[in-house]
Amino acid sequence: MNLQVTGLDLDRMKLDSPQCFLDQEEAEEAKGRQLLEPETWRTYAERRNAVHKFLTSALSPQLLRRHRARVELLKKCSYYIEILPKHLALGDQNPQLLPSTxxxxxxxxxxxxxxxGTAQTKxxxxxxxxxxxxxxxxxxxxxxxxxxxxxxxFLAGWGLVEQRLADLSAVMxxxxxxxxxGRLHIKHRLVSDLSATKIPPIQLMLSAKMPVVFDRQQSVAHQDWVSLRCFVTLQPAVPEQFExxxxxxxxxxxQEYMQRATVPVAACAFDVRNLLPNRSYKFTIKRVEGCMLVYEPWLDSLTLQTRPRPPEGPAPP
Known part of the structure; x- marks a missing residue:
């Protein structure tokens, strides 16, 4: 009985081993070779390798996961209009140009x-x-x-496979x-003819700013106050104002209902005081809205509970 059980376990180990799967692939390949002439098989192998290379490079699972993470990040960004002279690209504008224009x-x-701009971003x-x-x-x-x-x-439908590869490359x-x-297409003149001679021709572009996010490891609640930290993935060159x-x-x-407020902050580290002990508070952070903001679909939020008061000791005799 023991020998029989041991034999079954060994068979299972063999079935689960990498060599077993390799043998299965070799068996399937040998079976496929039997279905085709040698020259046709070589054609099949070349075309199959081309598709495999496409799936492991241009369309690999790792690459698609990175793209999906990037899209999720873009859904949390803030989007703005940038006013630029037509001869400048986004990011090259002179900071002094905007007020004068x-x-x-x-x-x-x-x-x-x-x-x-809002509609185009959406x-x-x-x-x-x-x-x-x-x-x-x-x-x-x-x-x-x-x-x-x-x-x-696969061989019979190779024309469709080639077309599918081309279509997916175009989609990528x-x-x-x-x-x-991208650029916003201006249907109407934003500048009057009288003022047009005073400024260069302009273009409107959409730009994205990375979301403002609470640092959940560094944000801490105390008894009647909290210490909050936030960050932006790509720090801007100019300090930003937050709300x-x-x-x-x-x-x-x-009185408890009055425990709410909107506070302007100019740094990524700030404290909120005069809170109630042993209570939960919700915090949200965003950039101060400017006249150039067109779309801000997401705000980060954080819930913290303040610590309870320490127990009172016995009254002195």
Missing amino acids: FQFINPKKFQRMKQV IQLVLLGELLEQLDHGRCELDALLQSPDPRP DSFLATMVP LRYELLDPQTR
Whole structure:
């Protein structure tokens, strides 16, 4: 009985070993060779290797995961309009240009362009998600085709496979291009003819700023105050202004309901005092809204509970 059980375990170990799977692949390959002439088999192997290379490089699972993480990050960014001379690219603008240029722009037309910028940003974010789904679906299709033990359908449909590879390459190109906020097309003149001679021709571009996020390891609650830390993934060259909001969760009285406020902060480290002990507070952080902001879909929030008061000792005799 013991020998029989041991034999079964050894058989299971053999089935689970890498060599077993290698033998299975070799058996499937040998079976496939029997279905094709040698020259046809070489053609199949070359084409199969080309698809495999595409799936492990241009469309690898690791690359798609990075792209998905990037899209999720873009959904949390803040988006702004940048006013640039037409001969400059985004990021090359002179900081002194904006105030002198902005005073000549028609406010109502600029507000309409901000609405266009909001719509364009939303469309780009939705499109990124759809393109990424197309890439995921296309990879699954090609991978399933490679896993088929019969090479004949693969060869018979090679024209469709080639077209699918080209389509997925085009989708990837569109995806990468859409990840970069683009130019806004101005349908109406933002600057009057009288003022146009005083400033160079301008263009409007969309730009993205990385989200402001609480540092959850460094943010700590004490008995009646909290110490908060936040950060931005890519630190801007110019210091930014932030807006912190907090509120007491589940207030029971009018006085407790007043335990809420909006506080401007100019640093990534700040304290909030005069809180109630042993209570939960919700905190949110964002950039101070400027006139150039067009879309800010996400705010980071953090809930902390203050510590209870220490127990009172016995009264002195």
